[in-house]
Structures are given as C-alpha cells and as structure tokens.
Amino acid sequence: MTTSTNPAPATTPVLDANGVIMRFGGLTAVNNVSLQVNAGEIVGLIGPNGAGKTTFFNCLTGLYVPTEGTVSYKDKVLPPRSHLVTQAGIARTFQNIRLFANMTVLENVLVGRHTRTKEGLWSALLRGPGFKKAERESHEAAMELLEFTGLAHKRDHLARNLPYGEQRKLEIARALASQPGLLLLDEPTAGMNPQETQAAQELVFAIRDQGIAVLVIEHDMRFIFNLCDRVAVLVRGEKLVEGTPDVVQADERVVAAYLGTPFEGAPGDEEVAEVRAAEAKAADGATSTTSKPRTEEEGDTE
Numbered sequence: 259m260t261t262s263t264n265p266a267p268a269t270t271p272v273l274d275a276n277g278v279i280m281r282f283g284g285l286t287a288v289n290n291v292s293l294q295v296n297a298g299e300i301v302g303l304i305g306p307n308g309a310g311k312t313t314f315f316n317c318l319t320g321l322y323v324p325t326e327g328t329v330s331y332k333d334k335v336l337p338p339r340s341h342l343v344t345q346a347g348i349a350r351t352f353q354n355i356r357l358f359a360n361m362t363v364l365e366n367v368l369v370g371r372h373t374r375t376k377e378g379l380w381s382a383l384l385r386g387p388g389f390k391k392a393e394r395e396s397h398e399a400a401m402e403l404l405e406f407t408g409l410a411h412k413r414d415h416l417a418r419n420l421p422y423g424e425q426r427k428l429e430i431a432r433a434l435a436s437q438p439g440l441l442l443l444d445e446p447t448a449g450m451n452p453q454e455t456q457a458a459q460e461l462v463f464a465i466r467d468q469g470i471a472v473l474v475i476e477h478d479m480r481f482i483f484n485l486c487d488r489v490a491v492l493v494r495g496e497k498l499v500e501g502t503p504d505v506v507q508a509d510e511r512v513v514a515a516y517l518g519t520p521f522e523g524a525p526g527d528e529e530v531a532e533v534r535a536a537e538a539k540a541a542d543g544a545t546s547t548t549s550k551p552r553t554e555e556e557g558d559t560e
C-alpha cells in the first residue's frame with residue numbers, strides 16, 4: 259500500500275461551504291451542509307447512492323445556485339456561475355466523463371487552459387508576436403501536464419480512442435490546465451481496474467504535493483481511506499460524520515448508513531420500517547402463490 263504524509267499542517271481554509279441547502283421542488287437533496295477544505299488537504303466526500311454528493315459539488319462549482327448558504331474560495335464568496343468559479347481557482351471533473359471526444363488529447367488540455375490565457379480576439383486573428391508567444395507557452399504548459407499525468411505519448415490520439423482509465427486521467431489533466439488551487443474529483447476511479455485505481459491514487463497525491471487541495475467523491479472505500487486526510491459522510495443530504503479516516507471507519511452510524519440498517523436518531527427510520535413491512539408482505543404473497551393457499555399457511559402457523 260502506498261502512503262503519503264501530508265507535509266504541512268493543514269489549517270488555512272481554501273474552500274468554505276457554509277450552510278448549503280439545495281432543494282428540487284419538494285426534495286431537499288442537500289440539507290444545511292458546511293464543509294471546509296484546507297490548503298494541503300485531500301478531503302473525501304462519501305455516502306450512499308443519492309446522498310447528495312454530486313448535487314453538493316454542483317453547488318460548489320456554480321452549476322447550481324444553492325437554495326441557501328454560501329460558498330467561499332480563499333475568503334471570497336463565489337458567484338454561482340461556473341466560469342467565474344473556474345476563474346477563481348476551482349476546477350472539477352465529472353462523474354460521467356465530459357471530454358471533447360473528437361479532439362486530440364493535447365487539444366483537450368489546451369481547451370482547459372483557456373481561462374488562464376489573456377490573449378484577446380484581435381491578437382488571435384492577427385496571430386501577432388503576443389499571440390504566438392502565448393500559444394507557445396500554452397503548448398508547453400499542456401505538454402507538462404500530459405507528462406505529469408502520463409499521457410504525453412498519447413498527445414495526438416483522439417480522446418474518444420483512449421482507454422477508460424486514460425480518459426479519466428485526461429479529464430484531470432484538463433482540469434489542472436486551469437491552474438486551480440482546489441480540484442474537485444467526482445468518482446475518479448469509477449470503472450477502473452485495481453492497477454488504474456492505484457495509479458489514480460498516486461496521481462492525486464502528486465497533485466496535492468504540488469500545492470493543490472483536493473475534494474474527492476468516491477464509492478471505493480479503500481481508495482478514500484488510503485487517500486484522504488479527512489472524510490465527510492453525507493446521508494440523505496445531511497452531513498452525518500466528519501473526521502479522519504480512522505474515526506469515520508469506526509463510526510457505527512456510517513456502517514449502518516451503508517448497510518441500510520436503521521440506527522438511533524437516523525433520518526428515515528419510518529421509511530425503513532415501511533419498506534421492511536412491504537417486503538415482508540411481498541414475500542408472504544410470493545409464498546402463498548407458489549406453495550399453498552394463504553388460508554392454509556395461516557392455519558399452519560397458528
């Protein structure tokens with residue numbers, strides 16, 4: 259198992275999400291969630307399916323306007339507009355890969371750099387010295403990122419022809435091209451084999467070692483607990499637990515949330531009871547149609 263020690267004590271908040279609520283009609287997908295990510299940290303966000311993780315990410319990155327709450331990056335409240343959030347210094351990848359499939363690997367990274375280039379339209383049209391210099395710098399920076407992510411040898415391949423694991427890496431390279439101070443990764447190892455997952459872990463450590471804080475959603479618990487300095491657990495839109503991997507792993511509420519076992523004080527105990535009752539009824543129905551009439555069965559047991 260690879261480990262990486264966090265070099266600096268992580269105390270300076272980079273991201274500060276405060277009391278974020280996101281409602282879709284009658285559904286509260288994220289309910290009053292506050293979360294900080296400090297400089298130098300890798301923080302994990304876990305929770306069962308439908309817990310609100312991606313919705314929370316979308317609130318952080320300006321894709322959704324939170325119903326309530328604020329999101330600050332380096333002490334400045336972010337406007338809920340994705341391009342302004344990227345400009346401020348937050349980059350992200352998506353659960354469903356979103357590459358430009360018919361562009362090359364290099365072109366995809368160059369697109370990611372767009373927010374950091376200052377050359378205007380006239381300069382680009384006239385292709386003057388300023389534009390050529392900027393183009394050369396962009397190219398060099400993109401190639402450095404491809405080296406960093408291990409994709410340099412694929413620079414001229416079309417994105418759609420890359421194996422799945424490399425597409426995920428390319429998404430990360432493209433996100434890094436915007437020179438973020440915080441990188442949000444939404445299920446970076448989904449669909450990866452163990453070797454690719456191991457490589458992804460090394461890559462995230464290397465990103466952190468470059469001074470970029472990371473917030474990562476992932477279902478692969480081994481990956482999360484090996485990787486993260488701190489983990490927050492969302493259940494039904496609410497933050498249930500937050501702490502070091504050891505603390506979170508030992509918390510019985512987390513185990514219960516994943517196994518679906520009701521626990522004291524948990525939201526939704528009534529729903530669990532309802533589902534159990536419905537399942538029992540369905541099982542009864544199945545028995546009575548496949549074996550003997552219900553009245554007989556009842557007679558047997560009484």
Ligand SMILES: Nc1ncnc2c1ncn2[C@@H]1O[C@H](COP(=O)(O)OP(=O)(O)OP(=O)(O)O)[C@@H](O)[C@H]1O
Nearest residue numbers: 282285287305306307308309310311312313314353
């Ligand atoms: N745009 C939307 N409109 C309405 N409901 C939504 C929307 N986006 C998400 N939801 C609902 O919000 C809840 C949280 O969904 P979300 O995708 O954030 O969960 P998640 O924790 O990321 O799940 P998963 O691990 O399966 O990706 C779900 O009930 C989902 O159906």
